[in-house]
Amino acid sequence: MINKGLNRLFNNLNKATTTLNKHSLKLIFFVMMLVLSIGLTASCQNKAKRNSAMEKKENRVTEKIFKSDEEWKEILTDEQYRILREKGTERPGTGLYDQFFVKGRYYCAGCGLELFESGSKFDAGCGWPSFSIPADKKSIDENRDISYGMVRTEVVCSRCDGHLGHVFNDGPPPTGLRYCINSASLVFKSEEEIKKEENQSVK
Numbered sequence: 001m002i003n004k005g006l007n008r009l010f011n012n013l014n015k016a017t018t019t020l021n022k023h024s025l026k027l028i029f030f031v032m033m034l035v036l037s038i039g040l041t042a043s044c045q046n047k048a049k050r051n052s053a054m055e056k057k058e059n060r061v062t063e064k065i066f067k068s069d070e071e072w073k074e075i076l077t078d079e080q081y082r083i084l085r086e087k088g089t090e091r092p093g094t095g096l097y098d099q100f101f102v103k104g105r106y107y108c109a110g111c112g113l114e115l116f117e118s119g120s121k122f123d124a125g126c127g128w129p130s131f132s133i134p135a136d137k138k139s140i141d142e143n144r145d146i147s148y149g150m151v152r153t154e155v156v157c158s159r160c161d162g163h164l165g166h167v168f169n170d171g172p173p174p175t176g177l178r179y180c181i182n183s184a185s186l187v188f189k190s191e192e193e194i195k196k197e198e199n200q201s202v203k
């Protein structure tokens with residue numbers, strides 16, 4: 001009798017343990033899945049954060065500069081204002097950089113963003129400084145221009161929206177492009193000047 005009773009007790013205990021184990025396993029599995037999904041969500045969020053940080057860094061060149069007409073007039077010459085802010089065009093052959101082939105870089109006269117390098121400058125014979133490629137594609141935006149009965153592609157500084165000129169499809173290889181730019185929209189710095197400035201900023 002005692003043995004039978006003990007056996008029954010053991011059996012019951014075993015059943016209880018098995019049931020408990022099943023429940024425990026389920027619970028452990030559930031907790032693991034929960035932790036895993038939280039981890040995955042967090043890592044996705046971090047990745048998204050990293051991606052948006054990277055995008056911001058990449059787009060840094062196109063962070064816009066906004067100024068009122070009065071503010072622009074204060075920092076630009078009349079000619080620069082007429083061309084950059086009023087989409088004017090300088091008379092061909094009159095610009096400072098038309099027949100100018102010194103090694104260096106060209107910056108936006110409105111905001112100082114680097115736009116072109118002397119290596120891509122060529123004499124198109126059109127009377128305006130011509131470049132086959134921008135220093136960085138992100139520094140130049142394009143707009144469809146249908147003024148004066150023509151369909152042209154206007155190019156503007158991507159940071160201050162200053163009018164630079166137009167881009168045409170009759171440039172030299174490999175791009176086949178001709179960025180026809182007003183000298184007044186540009187400020188040139190020679191390699192020596194750039195080096196000097198870099199040295200000064202290091203000191």
Ligand SMILES: [Zn+2]
Nearest residue numbers: 108111157160
């Ligand atoms: Zn600019």
